[in-house]
Amino acid sequence: MSGIVVDLKQIVRKISHELNGELTREFTPDAVSRFGLRAKAHSRSILYTSESLMLPLIEFAVTRRRPRLPIDDPEFFKMARASLRELIECDLARIERGLYPRDVLETESFAAHVRRLPLLFKEGLRASRRRLGKKARVFGSDAQELLRGLPEYYQRNFHFQGDGYLSELSAELYEHQVEVLFGGAADAMRRLIIQPLREKFGPGDGEGLTFLEVGAGTGRATRFVRLAFPRAKIVAVDLSPPYLKKAQQQLAKFHRHDFVEANAEKLPFLDGQFDAVYSVFLFHELPKDVRSTVVKESARVLRPGGFFGFVDSLQIGDVPAFNDALELFPVQYHEPFYKNYIENPMGALIEDQGFRILSKGTGFFSKFMAAEKTE
Numbered sequence: 001m002s003g004i005v006v007d008l009k010q011i012v013r014k015i016s017h018e019l020n021g022e023l024t025r026e027f028t029p030d031a032v033s034r035f036g037l038r039a040k041a042h043s044r045s046i047l048y049t050s051e052s053l054m055l056p057l058i059e060f061a062v063t064r065r066r067p068r069l070p071i072d073d074p075e076f077f078k079m080a081r082a083s084l085r086e087l088i089e090c091d092l093a094r095i096e097r098g099l100y101p102r103d104v105l106e107t108e109s110f111a112a113h114v115r116r117l118p119l120l121f122k123e124g125l126r127a128s129r130r131r132l133g134k135k136a137r138v139f140g141s142d143a144q145e146l147l148r149g150l151p152e153y154y155q156r157n158f159h160f161q162g163d164g165y166l167s168e169l170s171a172e173l174y175e176h177q178v179e180v181l182f183g184g185a186a187d188a189m190r191r192l193i194i195q196p197l198r199e200k201f202g203p204g205d206g207e208g209l210t211f212l213e214v215g216a217g218t219g220r221a222t223r224f225v226r227l228a229f230p231r232a233k234i235v236a237v238d239l240s241p242p243y244l245k246k247a248q249q250q251l252a253k254f255h256r257h258d259f260v261e262a263n264a265e266k267l268p269f270l271d272g273q274f275d276a277v278y279s280v281f282l283f284h285e286l287p288k289d290v291r292s293t294v295v296k297e298s299a300r301v302l303r304p305g306g307f308f309g310f311v312d313s314l315q316i317g318d319v320p321a322f323n324d325a326l327e328l329f330p331v332q333y334h335e336p337f338y339k340n341y342i343e344n345p346m347g348a349l350i351e352d353q354g355f356r357i358l359s360k361g362t363g364f365f366s367k368f369m370a371a372e373k374t375e
């Protein structure tokens, strides 16, 4: 709650600064548009942060125990909110610099957002019960059909979510759940992949380039890369048919992409076929040996000099002030490989597979890394 109050204060301060400064000094369409962009991005984050109050409420309803609350560690909470705001400001600056268009901030209708809330609450209660009962392999009959042939590590309820990644309900709720968890910062974290792509491929529209996205899920990051590189060909791969179906629906108005059901460990593509291979929030969900296999397989389908990049959770030591929070995350949510992920730097793993690191950075709870295939 204190975080929301702090945020509201920040917004009011920003608004009055704009009104007293830029807007009144030069009441230009540019200044108004910049102001609108800021208001949109920050109010979106406040909306999701306020919805995240649902989480301790659900936990209390299920466990009857007092949940951990932001007021238990106000200093950490204040720091985390400052980091989130910094990410949002950097994201806005990239839009203003033309790295990607402002359409990335386009939102679904408020009615669609609100209609999902009862479902989220209901599924939150179920997830909390699964967590209490330590049940991470619960699948409905439709999802069970889809389990066949999938890797063992994948056959679980990641985050204790219903049917894991294997139902239409899970696909419908997923993006909203992630935004609630990260106070509306998930999209800005996903967009961290665009700057290194731009640095590699320059300011064009992507004409003639072929990108591969692995673990594309419901296509959220795919949409952002598509908007940044409207003429690139994008192939998006995932193991989940319901998530791919959702991705297809969400990108229906765009062209030049394919959605392929495949395992990132064994990609159905030729050697050297792609200019870039990237992923968002994939590696922390994979066992260590699979992480290596996926990087190796990515190298195989990349042309020499091709781009490899990812956005994922911070790892231990990236932002020392967040180390404790990273340790806590897999305890609260079912993330069986997360502890191993945060303790094994991705940089070393990538270099082991013949890549040269080009750039890296962090934003809120996430990091990005970009590399180039050397041979």
Ligand SMILES: C[S@@+](CC[C@H](N)C(=O)[O-])C[C@H]1O[C@@H](n2cnc3c(N)ncnc32)[C@H](O)[C@@H]1O
Binding pocket: 154, 165, 190, 214, 215, 216, 217, 218, 219, 220, 221, 237, 238, 239, 240, 243, 262, 263, 264, 265, 279, 280, 281, 282, 285
């Ligand atoms: C945390 S989600 C991230 C989804 C999406 N990239 C995003 O930004 O929200 C992880 C995704 O990776 C997919 N996935 C996990 N293991 C995979 C594998 N071995 N091959 C392909 N996709 C995989 C899951 O189905 C899921 O959609």
